[in-house]
Amino acid sequence: MNEAPALIETRALVKAYDLLVVLRKLDLHIQRGEFVALLGPNGSGKSTLLKLLSGLTHPTSGTILIGGWELPGEAAAVRSQIGMVSHKTLLYENLTARENLQFFARLYNLANSNERIDALLKQVGLSKRGDSLVRTFSRGMQQRLSIARALLHAPDVLFFDEPYTGLDPDAATTLDDLLIQAQRDGHTIIMTTHELERAARLASRVLILSRGTVGYDAPASNLTASQLAAAYADLTHVAVGS
Amino acid sequence: MNAAQNIQSQAVPAKGASGFAAWPPLLRILTIATLIAILIGLYMGLGYAGTDVEQGDVQRIFYIHMPVFFGAFIAFGATVVGGIQYLRTRKPKWDTLALAGAEVGLALGLLNVVTGAIWARPIWNTWWTWDPRLTSAAIMCLTYAAYLMLRNGIENPEQRRRFAAVYGILAIVTVIMTLVVIRIRPDTIHPAVIGPSAQNAQGTFELEATRGVGAALGMNFPVWALLVPITLMWHRIRLQNRVDQVEAMKAEVLNQ
Amino acid sequence: MKTPFWQAVFAIARKDLRAELRSRELVNTMGLFALLSVLIFSFALELDRAARQESISGVLWVTVVFASFLGLNRSLAMERDQGNIDALLLAPIHRNAIFAGKLLGNFLFTLVVGLVLLPVMSLLYNMPLIQPWILVILLLGIAGFATVGTLLATMTVQTRARESLLPIVMLPVALPVLLAVVRSSTAVLNNAPIDDWIAWPQILIVVDVVYLTVCFLLFEYVIES
Numbered sequence: 001m002n003e004a005p006a007l008i009e010t011r012a013l014v015k016a017y018d019l020l021v022v023l024r025k026l027d028l029h030i031q032r033g034e035f036v037a038l039l040g041p042n043g044s045g046k047s048t049l050l051k052l053l054s055g056l057t058h059p060t061s062g063t064i065l066i067g068g069w070e071l072p073g074e075a076a077a078v079r080s081q082i083g084m085v086s087h088k089t090l091l092y093e094n095l096t097a098r099e100n101l102q103f104f105a106r107l108y109n110l111a112n113s114n115e116r117i118d119a120l121l122k123q124v125g126l127s128k129r130g131d132s133l134v135r136t137f138s139r140g141m142q143q144r145l146s147i148a149r150a151l152l153h154a155p156d157v158l159f160f161d162e163p164y165t166g167l168d169p170d171a172a173t174t175l176d177d178l179l180i181q182a183q184r185d186g187h188t189i190i191m192t193t194h195e196l197e198r199a200a201r202l203a204s205r206v207l208i209l210s211r212g213t214v215g216y217d218a219p220a221s222n223l224t225a226s227q228l229a230a231a232y233a234d235l236t237h238v239a240v241g242s
Numbered sequence: 243m244n245a246a247q248n249i250q251s252q253a254v255p256a257k258g259a260s261g262f263a264a265w266p267p268l269l270r271i272l273t274i275a276t277l278i279a280i281l282i283g284l285y286m287g288l289g290y291a292g293t294d295v296e297q298g299d300v301q302r303i304f305y306i307h308m309p310v311f312f313g314a315f316i317a318f319g320a321t322v323v324g325g326i327q328y329l330r331t332r333k334p335k336w337d338t339l340a341l342a343g344a345e346v347g348l349a350l351g352l353l354n355v356v357t358g359a360i361w362a363r364p365i366w367n368t369w370w371t372w373d374p375r376l377t378s379a380a381i382m383c384l385t386y387a388a389y390l391m392l393r394n395g396i397e398n399p400e401q402r403r404r405f406a407a408v409y410g411i412l413a414i415v416t417v418i419m420t421l422v423v424i425r426i427r428p429d430t431i432h433p434a435v436i437g438p439s440a441q442n443a444q445g446t447f448e449l450e451a452t453r454g455v456g457a458a459l460g461m462n463f464p465v466w467a468l469l470v471p472i473t474l475m476w477h478r479i480r481l482q483n484r485v486d487q488v489e490a491m492k493a494e495v496l497n498q
Numbered sequence: 499m500k501t502p503f504w505q506a507v508f509a510i511a512r513k514d515l516r517a518e519l520r521s522r523e524l525v526n527t528m529g530l531f532a533l534l535s536v537l538i539f540s541f542a543l544e545l546d547r548a549a550r551q552e553s554i555s556g557v558l559w560v561t562v563v564f565a566s567f568l569g570l571n572r573s574l575a576m577e578r579d580q581g582n583i584d585a586l587l588l589a590p591i592h593r594n595a596i597f598a599g600k601l602l603g604n605f606l607f608t609l610v611v612g613l614v615l616l617p618v619m620s621l622l623y624n625m626p627l628i629q630p631w632i633l634v635i636l637l638l639g640i641a642g643f644a645t646v647g648t649l650l651a652t653m654t655v656q657t658r659a660r661e662s663l664l665p666i667v668m669l670p671v672a673l674p675v676l677l678a679v680v681r682s683s684t685a686v687l688n689n690a691p692i693d694d695w696i697a698w699p700q701i702l703i704v705v706d707v708v709y710l711t712v713c714f715l716l717f718e719y720v721i722e723s
Binding site for chain 3: 329378381382384385388389391392395396397401404405407408409411412413415416419423
Binding site: 054055056080082086088090092094104106108109149 | 500501502505506509510512513516517518520521523576580581582584585586587588589590591722
């Protein structure tokens with residue numbers, strides 16, 4: 001459809017854990033500014049794909065390009081362009097929110113980090129709790145702080161790995177808003193999730209992984225949750241039946 | 243559905259491939275040669291060589307005790323080589339070599355400790371003493387038991403191979419310790435075979451004093467230090483390849 | 499593009515120290531364990547003066563090593579539990595900066611325990627443990643333990659057996675360090691002439707350098723996922 005160079009591109013991407021093939025020749029083009037929801041049953045390779053795209057694990061074969069840089073060879077260049085939010089917090093519980101962010105600011109070699117940290121804490125609604133220990137935070141607050149952590153170095157690409165896991169409805173709604181905000185700010189987002197309704201509502205494009213390949217790929221603009229659920233059931237049913 | 247057929251069709255040649263006839267010719271020759279050499283070595287040690295004047299017949303255990311340590315050394319060396327090569331190339335076959343080395347080395351190391359204890363009973367009047375070399379040899383064996391435990395504790399096969407490679411490389415430290423401890427801890431009572439023994443070494447003997455000792459050692463050394471570890475490791479690698487084949491078939495079913 | 503190596507190292511070590519100053523989990527557990535261990539040894543061994551002289555360095559070092567297991571496991575479990583190791587790997591830093599940073603933290607925590615033990619044991623065992631050479635040996639020995647310990651704990655916290663595996667895999671590999679520190683500190687406490695034992699601290703330095711090099715080379719292989 002679009003011929004502009006993709007921000008994230010994979011060609012014939014294969015990942016096998018020993019003999020168990022998780023991804024089979026995956027071709028993916030994601031443009032700048034897209035918000036891609038990545039769906040699929042457990043074991044379909046969603047998390048593995050995010051790990052590959054973030055350089056945490058190496059492909060068995062095939063090519064990954066992020067902003068024109070190749071993984072894993074040019075990982076150093078890619079790392080400062082990506083931010084990761086996972087269902088684990090990636091935070092230190094015995095440090096305060098601010099200390100956590102200061103630590104990562106040092107790792108990313110950011111100048112003037114204090115102003116940036118203040119702005120981010122405000123953005124995720126934690127200004128008043130900046131000097132509290134992370135372990136006193138609720139799950140929802142920890143998740144918001146993780147997002148601030150991921151945004152810290154202003155990456156182009158944000159990966160969200162099952163971010164709704166363990167969130168109560170209020171916290172999930174707050175996360176919705178933060179995701180919408182992040183997309184408006186120009187971040188390209190890839191999110192794995194099991195929540196079909198949220199995927200249809202928030203994302204600009206929906207991918208369903210099934211048996212290691214893209215089984216479904218459609219823009220989400222006109223997609224209703226029930227249509228998506230039908231497509232999902234269709235694909236996963238086929239996968240189970242064979 | 244056709245997974246089962248697949249397995250059967252693969253199982254048929256695999257079935258024929260077991261047993262002596264299917265071994266690679268070189269392995270057949272090596273195995274027979276090792277068995278014969280062990281027998282000759284036993285004859286040389288138990289029959290041909292004269293009886294040690296001071297120690298009597300128990301000294302004959304030395305013909306296995308000492309060479310078998312170097313056999314373990316060779317096998318543990320294979321673990322280091324396999325580990326380094328695995329980290330460089332990521333080819334699972336190198337990890338198989340490392341695993342074979344650790345298991346064979348552990349077996350030979352235990353044989354070394356046990357034969358030593360049997361010898362020590364009449365000579366030092368105790369099965370076991372907290373001599374630096376004995377302790378260090380026992381720790382060496384425990385290290386490789388820990389290596390096997392570490393492997394067991396990791397489910398992800400790729401991670402298991404990686405960690406095993408790292409630990410296999412570090413573990414050689416205890417083997418080197420056992421070799422050099424006799425030189426740096428002068429209070430050992432263990433006799434040194436090469437070079438002068440420590441002053442308080444008990445139960446040392448002269449290679450030249452008794453007829454045939456040199457010849458018996460000359461025969462047994464290459465058998466236990468080279469032939470036995472290499473043959474055992476080769477068989478262990480083949481066994482592991484067979485296990486991997488089964489795993490591959492399982493994975494094929496799962497991937498379908 | 500990459501963050502300077504030492505900046506990352508100090509950031510990681512500083513983060514560990516700050517978290518520790520706040521919670522005091524590590525130093526409290528390690529310190530309490532070390533005190534108990536020293537008391538129990540003296541109780542169990544019922545040492546007279548001569549026996550104390552012979553065994554005090556053994557007691558000191560076994561206590562330091564076992565206390566360091568507690569610290570190492572906590573320090574690396576902290577990186578595992580909330581997936582932080584992924585966050586470190588995602589940052590634009592050299593892999594070995596992670597190793598050096600964690601090593602520095604672990605070294606300092608164990609050193610604190612060692613430094614507390616010296617006066618306490620001097621009192622309890624009535625031996626002059628606070629001597630320049632003992633301090634040198636303490637520094638070198640703990641550096642060796644922390645080096646292999648940081649590498650091995652990074653591995654073992656990722657296994658199924660988790661914390662329980664560290665002592666088993668670490669003790670044998672730490673053996674050369676243990677041998678050298680026990681020998682040299684026993685000699686120092688017996689007022690042996692320096693020529694008799696100076697080889698031991700020298701061996702210790704060699705072992706430390708070898709371990710540091712090997713662990714630096716191997717670390718990247720224990721943190722890939």
